[in-house]
Amino acid sequence: MRISDFIARTITQRRALIWCGVAVLTVACVAILVRSLRLDSEVFNVLPGRFSSVQGLRIYDRDFEQTRELTFALLCNANDVDKLEEFAPVFAERLRQQPWCARVLAGSPMATPEGIRDLQAIAVPLLLNLEPHAFDETMSILQPEKIRDRLQRLRQQIEAGSPRPEFELSFDPLGLIAPALKPFAESTVIEQEQPLTSPDRTMRIFLVVTNQKTVSAFECQRLMRRVNEFRAIAAEGWDPESHSGLQILVTGRPAFVSEISLSMRYDVVATLLGSVVLVGIIFFAGFRRWLPLVGMAFCLLLSCLVALTAGQLLFGRLSMISVGFCAILVGLGVDFAILTIGRYHQARADGEPHQQAIATSVAKLGRAIFFGALTTAVGFLALVLSGAMSFSQLGVLIAIGIFVAGLFMCSILFLFVRERHGAVQHDWLFDVVRNYVRWTVCHWLFAGSPTPLRSQRTFTGTKEHPGKSRSRRNHAKNASALGASAGNRSRAESAGVARLLAKNLGALEAAPLSGQNQKLLYARSALSVPKLDGSKSTAFERDQFASGARNAGANGGSGRIQPRLVRTGIHVAR
Known part of the structure; x- marks a missing residue:
C-alpha cells in the first residue's frame, strides 16, 4: 500500500484516532512549555558571543551594575517647589513600606544610620581605588604617632565644646573614611544644599533597591505591575486643586526589561495573528x-507550538527574537495548504471520491512539498553560522516548523474537509485564467489578420447552432469552448461546429490576408464541408479535403485546427 493511500485511509476511517493523537500532542507541548519555557530578553545576548567586547559588556552588566535598582523621580512646576519639599519625606516613607522595597536612598547617606553603616562598609574598597600617592598618604595615618596626635586634637576640640569631634569619632575613629570619600566629594557640588535634587528644586530623586529574586523578564514584569500599582496611589496628599499636577517617574533595569519584553511579546502576537488573518483571507478568496x-x-498554530517546544528542549532558553519565527512559518506553511486543497478539489472535479481524492493530492504533491520544505529549511539553517544565538535559534525553529507544517498539511488538514463537499462549481479565478489563455492562443494562431480577431471566439463551441446563416458578429456572441469533451456534445452539435468553422474559413478567405493565411487558404475550395446528418458518423474522409487544402495545412496552420475537430467529436479519417 502506498503511503498516500495509507494516509487517506487513516484520515477517512480513523478520524477519532487522529483527533486523539492531535489532542495528546497539544497537551504534551503545552505542559512542557508551561513548566520549562524561559524567554531571554537580554539585549547583549542578541550580539555574537565570540567577541571579547561583547563578553566584557555582559560581565559589566551582570557584576558591576545594580540590576535590582529603580530610580523614582518627583517632578512638579516651579510654583510648587515648597510643596514638593514637604511631600518628599512622605513619599520616601511610603516607598520604605512597600513589600518589594529593600532600601531607599532619598538624600545624603549621612542622614540615616543605615547610610552611615554602608559608608563604613565600603571604606576599604574605596581606599583601594585611590591614586598611589593618595593611598600612601592615607596609610600613613595608621602609624601610632599620628593616631595619638589625632586623638589628642579631637579631645581638645571636645573640651572646647565643639560637637563635630564627637561625631567624627563615632563615624570615622581611624580617619580612613574621609580620605576614601574625598574623590566623590570633589565631583559633587559643594554649594548644593540638598543632594538628589535638581538645581531649580522642581525634581527630587529617590534610589530604591528592590528585593526581586531574579532578573528575568517575567520577574521584572511582575515587579513593574506592583510598582505601577504603587504609583497610582503614591500621590495621595498632593492636592491637585491648589497645586499643579505631580508626575511620578520611574526608570531602571527592571523597568527597561519589562517594557522591552512586553513590547516584543506584543510584536510576536500581533505579527502572528496578522499573518494568520491575511493568509486566511487569501485562502478563503x-x-x-x-x-x-x-x-x-489550526495546522499552522499547531506547527508553531511543536516547533517552539522542540526549540525549548534543544536550547533550554529561547530568545524573544527567535520566537518571532511564528509569523515567518505561517507565511511559508500556507503554501502547502493551498497546494494540497487545490489538488484535492481538482481530483474531486475529475470525479474521484473523497478518499481517493485525498490519496491523489498526497501522492501528486507529497514529493514537491517535501523538497520544498527541505530547501527552505536548509536556507534558514544557514543562520546557525551567524554566531548570534538568537538568529541561530530562529533558523532552527523555522527549519523544524516547516517540516512539521508540511506533514500536517498532508494529513491533519484533511480532517477539516467534509466528504459531502464537492468541487467548486464556479471558480472565478479559473475562469479568468482560462479566458486569458484562450485569448492568447487564438491571438497567436491568427496573428496579422483583422477579420479573425473580430470573430476569434467563433472557434469556441456553442450549445445551439441554428442552421441559417449568421453574421460574424453573431458567431462570436453564440460561441463557447471548442475543446469540450465529446461526451458533453451531440453529433448534431458537432456538425454545427463544423459548419461554423467552414463559414469562418470562408471569412478568412474573403478578408485581406497576410502571407501566412494566404498559404493556409490559397484555394477557394480549401475546406469542403458536406451536409452532415447528426444520426450518422461525423468522420470526414481525407478525400473530402481538397489537395490544395491539405498541402496548405501542411505548410500553414491547419495542423493546429485538426486536433480541435477531434476533441469536438469530428474525426478526420486517415
Missing part, C-alpha cells in the same frame, strides 16, 4: 470554504 480555512489555521 481562492476556495470559499470556512472549514478548510479553520483547519489551515
Whole structure:
C-alpha cells in the first residue's frame, strides 16, 4: 500500500484516532512549555558571543551594575517647589513600606544610620581605588604617632565644646573614611544644599533597591505591575486643586526589561495573528470554504507550538527574537495548504471520491512539498553560522516548523474537509485564467489578420447552432469552448461546429490576408464541408479535403485546427 493511500485511509476511517493523537500532542507541548519555557530578553545576548567586547559588556552588566535598582523621580512646576519639599519625606516613607522595597536612598547617606553603616562598609574598597600617592598618604595615618596626635586634637576640640569631634569619632575613629570619600566629594557640588535634587528644586530623586529574586523578564514584569500599582496611589496628599499636577517617574533595569519584553511579546502576537488573518483571507478568496480555512489555521498554530517546544528542549532558553519565527512559518506553511486543497478539489472535479481524492493530492504533491520544505529549511539553517544565538535559534525553529507544517498539511488538514463537499462549481479565478489563455492562443494562431480577431471566439463551441446563416458578429456572441469533451456534445452539435468553422474559413478567405493565411487558404475550395446528418458518423474522409487544402495545412496552420475537430467529436479519417 502506498503511503498516500495509507494516509487517506487513516484520515477517512480513523478520524477519532487522529483527533486523539492531535489532542495528546497539544497537551504534551503545552505542559512542557508551561513548566520549562524561559524567554531571554537580554539585549547583549542578541550580539555574537565570540567577541571579547561583547563578553566584557555582559560581565559589566551582570557584576558591576545594580540590576535590582529603580530610580523614582518627583517632578512638579516651579510654583510648587515648597510643596514638593514637604511631600518628599512622605513619599520616601511610603516607598520604605512597600513589600518589594529593600532600601531607599532619598538624600545624603549621612542622614540615616543605615547610610552611615554602608559608608563604613565600603571604606576599604574605596581606599583601594585611590591614586598611589593618595593611598600612601592615607596609610600613613595608621602609624601610632599620628593616631595619638589625632586623638589628642579631637579631645581638645571636645573640651572646647565643639560637637563635630564627637561625631567624627563615632563615624570615622581611624580617619580612613574621609580620605576614601574625598574623590566623590570633589565631583559633587559643594554649594548644593540638598543632594538628589535638581538645581531649580522642581525634581527630587529617590534610589530604591528592590528585593526581586531574579532578573528575568517575567520577574521584572511582575515587579513593574506592583510598582505601577504603587504609583497610582503614591500621590495621595498632593492636592491637585491648589497645586499643579505631580508626575511620578520611574526608570531602571527592571523597568527597561519589562517594557522591552512586553513590547516584543506584543510584536510576536500581533505579527502572528496578522499573518494568520491575511493568509486566511487569501485562502478563503481562492476556495470559499470556512472549514478548510479553520483547519489551515489550526495546522499552522499547531506547527508553531511543536516547533517552539522542540526549540525549548534543544536550547533550554529561547530568545524573544527567535520566537518571532511564528509569523515567518505561517507565511511559508500556507503554501502547502493551498497546494494540497487545490489538488484535492481538482481530483474531486475529475470525479474521484473523497478518499481517493485525498490519496491523489498526497501522492501528486507529497514529493514537491517535501523538497520544498527541505530547501527552505536548509536556507534558514544557514543562520546557525551567524554566531548570534538568537538568529541561530530562529533558523532552527523555522527549519523544524516547516517540516512539521508540511506533514500536517498532508494529513491533519484533511480532517477539516467534509466528504459531502464537492468541487467548486464556479471558480472565478479559473475562469479568468482560462479566458486569458484562450485569448492568447487564438491571438497567436491568427496573428496579422483583422477579420479573425473580430470573430476569434467563433472557434469556441456553442450549445445551439441554428442552421441559417449568421453574421460574424453573431458567431462570436453564440460561441463557447471548442475543446469540450465529446461526451458533453451531440453529433448534431458537432456538425454545427463544423459548419461554423467552414463559414469562418470562408471569412478568412474573403478578408485581406497576410502571407501566412494566404498559404493556409490559397484555394477557394480549401475546406469542403458536406451536409452532415447528426444520426450518422461525423468522420470526414481525407478525400473530402481538397489537395490544395491539405498541402496548405501542411505548410500553414491547419495542423493546429485538426486536433480541435477531434476533441469536438469530428474525426478526420486517415
